[in-house]
Amino acid sequence: MYIAAEKIKNRTCSAKKKITDFFIRHKYVSGITVIELVLILVIIIALLLIFKTQLIDLINTIFDKITSESSGI
Secondary structure (H helix, E strand, C coil): CHHHHHHHHHHHHHHHHHHHHHHHHHHHHHHHHHHHHHHHHHHHHHHHHHCHHHHHHHHHHHHHHHHHHHCCC
């Protein structure tokens, strides 16, 4: 009985150690992805500002088409 309890305790400690090691190892990698996400957002916002008028015209055209064709339903 004592041996089985000892094995379960070792497995539990091993699992806790693996989970802790996983999060410690990946904590530093996530900092790189945050920087990448910020850069991607900056690029998207810049593109939106550059093509603002074209995008507004496109959206207005799409909504006008939706409105005119929805009356036929």
